Every structure is written in C-alpha cells, then in structure tokens.
Amino acid sequence: MAVALFAGLACTSEKKTEFRILTAGIRHESNTFIPYLTKATDFTVKRGSDAMQGMPWARFLEDAGIEVIPTLHARGGASGVVSKEAYEGFRDEILQALRAVGSVDGIFLDMHGAMHVEGYPDAQVDFIQQIRKIVGEDVVIAASFDLHGNISQEFIDGLNIVSAYRTAPHIDGEETRTRTVRLLVEALKKDLIPQTAHINLPILIPGEKGITSVEPLKSFYARLNEISRIPGLMDASIFVGMPETAVTRAGMSVQVVAQDEQYLPEALTQAELLANMIWEKRTDLKFDVPTASLDEAIETALEAPETTVFITDSGDNVTAGAAGDGTLVLDRLLAYKVPDAVLAGIVDPDAVEHCVAAGVGAEVDLSVGGKIDNVFSNPVAVSGKVIRLTKEQPDSKQLDAVVQVDGVTLVLLSRHRAFTDPAHFRAVKIDPLAHKIVVVKEGYLFQALRDIAPRAIMALTPGFAYQLVENIDYKHIRRPIFPLDPHMIWSANMHTHK
Numbered sequence: 050m051a052v053a054l055f056a057g058l059a060c061t062s063e064k065k066t067e068f069r070i071l072t073a074g075i076r077h078e079s080n081t082f083i084p085y086l087t088k089a090t091d092f093t094v095k096r097g098s099d100a101m102q103g104m105p106w107a108r109f110l111e112d113a114g115i116e117v118i119p120t121l122h123a124r125g126g127a128s129g130v131v132s133k134e135a136y137e138g139f140r141d142e143i144l145q146a147l148r149a150v151g152s153v154d155g156i157f158l159d160m161h162g163a164m165h166v167e168g169y170p171d172a173q174v175d176f177i178q179q180i181r182k183i184v185g186e187d188v189v190i191a192a193s194f195d196l197h198g199n200i201s202q203e204f205i206d207g208l209n210i211v212s213a214y215r216t217a218p219h220i221d222g223e224e225t226r227t228r229t230v231r232l233l234v235e236a237l238k239k240d241l242i243p244q245t246a247h248i249n250l251p252i253l254i255p256g257e258k259g260i261t262s263v264e265p266l267k268s269f270y271a272r273l274n275e276i277s278r279i280p281g282l283m284d285a286s287i288f289v290g291m292p293e294t295a296v297t298r299a300g301m302s303v304q305v306v307a308q309d310e311q312y313l314p315e316a317l318t319q320a321e322l323l324a325n326m327i328w329e330k331r332t333d334l335k336f337d338v339p340t341a342s343l344d345e346a347i348e349t350a351l352e353a354p355e356t357t358v359f360i361t362d363s364g365d366n367v368t369a370g371a372a373g374d375g376t377l378v379l380d381r382l383l384a385y386k387v388p389d390a391v392l393a394g395i396v397d398p399d400a401v402e403h404c405v406a407a408g409v410g411a412e413v414d415l416s417v418g419g420k421i422d423n424v425f426s427n428p429v430a431v432s433g434k435v436i437r438l439t440k441e442q443p444d445s446k447q448l449d450a451v452v453q454v455d456g457v458t459l460v461l462l463s464r465h466r467a468f469t470d471p472a473h474f475r476a477v478k479i480d481p482l483a484h485k486i487v488v489v490k491e492g493y494l495f496q497a498l499r500d501i502a503p504r505a506i507m508a509l510t511p512g513f514a515y516q517l518v519e520n521i522d523y524k525h526i527r528r529p530i531f532p533l534d535p536h537m538i539w540s541a542n543m544h545t546h547k
C-alpha cells in the first residue's frame with residue numbers, strides 16, 4: 050500500500066526533470082537515562098507530499114526542477130531510547146519506498162543525529178547501510194542534522210554530504226535543511242560524488258555549555274563559512290553532541306565536505322585544524338550564566354536583595370526532554386523551610402487527580418513526583434491545601450492543581466510541559482514577581498522569563514539533563530574523554546594520520 054502511495058505522490062511526476070531525489074528522515078534525540086522507550090506514536094510522522102508541505106527545502110528542490118519523491122519523515126522531541134519496533138517500522142517503510150521507485154540520483158535525509166534504538170549499537174549506521182544496499186555507492190546521499198547529534202565514522206561512511214545546524218538555541222533548522230539540499234543539487238548538476246572528512250573529538254559537553262553565540266564556540270562556528278569557501282570544499286559542521294546519549298559515539302565531532310575524492314585530503318586537513326583549535330580551547334567551554342549547587346542557589350536566593358530570584362532546575366530540564374517530575378528541588382525547599390517559593394511545576398497527573406477529587410480548599414496528603422524520574426528522584430510525601438484548580442488553555446480538558454505546602458506554592462501538572470513564559474504563570478494565576486523564589490524546570494532561563502527576572506541562578510541539579518557530565522557514572526561512553534579524563538593528551542592528527 051505504501052508503495053503505491055509514494056509513487057502516486059511523486060509531486061512533479063508529470064514533468065520531465067533532469068534528476069530524481071528521494072527524501073526521508075527519522076529525527077530523534079535519544080536520552081539513554083530516561084527509563085522508558087519512545088514508541089512510534091510519540092513521533093510526528095508525515096508521508097508523501099505532506100512531508101513537503103510548507104518546507105523551504107522542498108520548495109528549493111521544486112524550484113530547481115527536481116523530481117522529488119518524498120517518503121516518510123518521522124520527527125520526535127528529546128525522549129527515551131527509540132523502540133526497536135518503531136525504528137524498524139519507519140526504516141522498512143522508507144526502504145520499501147526506495148525499492149519501489151526504481152533508480153534515483155540523490156537522497157536527502159532529514160535527521161537529528163542523536164537517535165539510539167534498543168537492540169542496535171548504532172541504528173543510524175544500520176539505516177544508512179540498508180539504504181546503500183539498495184542504491185549502491187553512486188547515488189549521492191546528503192543528510193542534515195541537529196548539532197546535538199552524536200556521529201560515528203561508520204555513519205559518515207554511508208553519507209556523501211553532511212550538514213548540521215550552526216546555532217544553539219536552534220534558529221537555523223530550515224536554513225540547514227535547505228543548504229543540504231542545495232549542496233545535493235549542486236553535486237548532481239556538477240556530476241560530483243562528495244566525500245566527508247570526519248573527526249570525533251573526545252569532548253563531552255552539556256547542552257548549556259554549547260551555546261553558539263558564546264565564545265569560544267562563536268568563533269569556531271564563524272569559521273565554518275570560511276572553510277566552505279576553500280576551493281574543492283562544500284561545507285563544514287561542528288557537532289556539539291548530546292551527552293545524555295550514553296553511547297561510544299557521544300560527544301563532539303567536526304566534518305568537512307569535499308566536492309570529490311580528490312579534495313578529501315584538503316577536507317581532512319581543515320577538519321584537523323578545526324578539531325585541534327576546539328581541543329585547545331576545551332576548558333573555555335563554560336556556562337554563560339551564574340550557576341550553583343541546589344543548596345547554594347536556595348541560600349543565595351533567600352539572602353538576595355532582589356525581590357524575586359528565579360532558580361532553574363537544570364537537571365530536570367523539561368525542554369531538553371527530562372521527566373519534569375523530579376523532586377530534588379521540592380525536597381530541599383521544604384527542608385530549608387523557605388517562607389515563599391513557587392515551584393512550577395511538577396508533572397504528576399495522579400496527584401492532580403487526587404487534588405481535583407478533593408476540591409479547592411481541601412487539605413490533601415500527596416505523594417508527589419519521582420515516578421517518571423525514579424533514577425535521580427523519589428516521590429516526596431507532602432501535606433497541603435488545594436488553593437486552585439486551573440487550565441493550561443481555556444479549552445483544556447485536563448486541570449492542573451496549585452497546592453500550598455508550607456511556604457511552597459506547588460504547581461502540579463497533568464501534562465509534561467515547561468514554564469518558559471509569563472503567560473504560563475498567568476494560566477495558573479500566579480504572579481511570579483510577587484514571590485521570593487521561583488523555580489522552573491529548564492536550563493538557561495528562557496528569554497521571555499529572563500526579560501522579567503530580576504535575577505536568575507542555574508542550579509546544577511542531577512536529572513535526565515544533568516549538566517555536570519563529569520559527575521555522571523557513565524558505563525558506555527568512549528574513554529578517555531574530556532572532562533571525565535581531564536589530563537588526557539590528544540590531537541586530531543594522532544588519529545587521522547596513521
């Protein structure tokens with residue numbers, strides 16, 4: 050069925066075109082600390098022409114007169130390891146479509162790069178190798194990535210063109226995908242078989258140390274355009290990597306795309322230079338905001354002259370796919386007997402249901418959080434008063450609950466979400482600036498809250514997004530690696546020139 054669907058939807062099938070490009074993608078950032086699997090239904094899946102709808106990369110290909118054969122594009126947020134069933138279902142549908150369309154000149158893959166699948170050492174390698182089995186070595190394959198991808202040499206071996214985002218926080222996703230298809234079309238038109246030089250750097254940095262507008266990364270990313278303009282080279286990338294995917298390929302890497310095999314030595318030289326420059330500055334990769342341990346953050350906030358201090362629970366950063374039900378902060382706020390704090394919020398639909406059943410004004414005994422993140426957190430027993438039941442949106446079906454537990458105004462959420470904007474506080478009828486301490490579950494405070502926060506501290510809390518990677522008891526990453534092995538000696542040339 051899928052075969053007929055894809056063939057029928059080849060969007061420019063009536064036109065006689067010079068080149069045929071098949072498109073596909075499985076985009077996922079897999080966090081191996083999360084103790085549950087990501088299923089097929091957790092992905093947004095688009096097939097055929099739906100996958101092209103409103104996409105600048107698709108418009109570029111159409112404008113270039115390419116016959117585009119869109120197949121399956123699956124996209125998920127950051128969450129647990131992908132189930133074998135989900136991955137194999139997507140993969141097999143793409144492979145089936147690929148077999149059915151006959152010959153193609155090029156393939157565009159829309160990837161994240163940090164996917165990890167249960168039962169596979171590196172599913173992205175499996176994916177590209179299965180594709181190559183069908184199309185052989187002469188079809189040009191170009192793939193776009195999030196710079197948080199963890200990329201292995203074996204994966205690169207199956208690809209011709211690799212291009213990653215150049216901004217974190219990401220604002221150039223569409224630009225990157227369009228650049229990738231532009232390079233693919235350029236290769237086809239000039240009859241090139243590009244090759245990509247790749248170097249894994251033994252550096253593991255947390256997301257909040259990988260902000261591209263901050264030095265030294267800012268200068269490294271600025272160099273990518275210069276490298277791309279060197280004769281014979283097409284593009285260059287720096288992957289910051291995803292340290293919460295505890296696999297051997299996790300960490301930073303650099304790539305330089307050569308137009309053809311003859312320019313591969315130049316690409317490798319440029320990749321080495323870039324990798325060595327990054328390595329030299331590895332200790333300068335730092336947090337760009339004030340940070341503290343959780344206890345220090347609470348003590349600082351209590352003594353601060355500012356009326357309100359925002360504390361971010363960075364280990365339980367919901368926007369990075371963490372559980373959102375971590376209880377470390379709740380536990381410490383209660384232990385400190387803080388007189389006035391807002392905790393927004395803890396995801397716990399069962400506790401919300403309990404509050405709804407009890408009703409506004411009722412005294413409740415609850416076991417809060419620590420159910421999803423039962424790795425770093427435990428449920429915390431609290432007694433408090435239900436002061437409000439609210440809705441996320443006026444038409445929301447589920448309620449959220451605001452419970453007063455001693456000095457803590459605790460927001461219990463029926464759904465996994467983060468408070469990143471003043472509007473989210475309005476929805477639960479809380480004025481954050483009327484309280485001394487406001488805790489939210491993100492890394493760097495989001496801009497809309499930064500705009501109103503008199504002061505903010507990033508608490509380096511353990512959790513699925515733990516920023517202190519040097520404190521994580523890794524079992525499967527490659528060693529030595531910085532900063533876990535701070536005294537290691539390394540240079541790119543040691544590994545690329547045998």
Ligand SMILES: [Zn+2]
Binds near residue numbers: 195
């Ligand atoms: Zn990312």
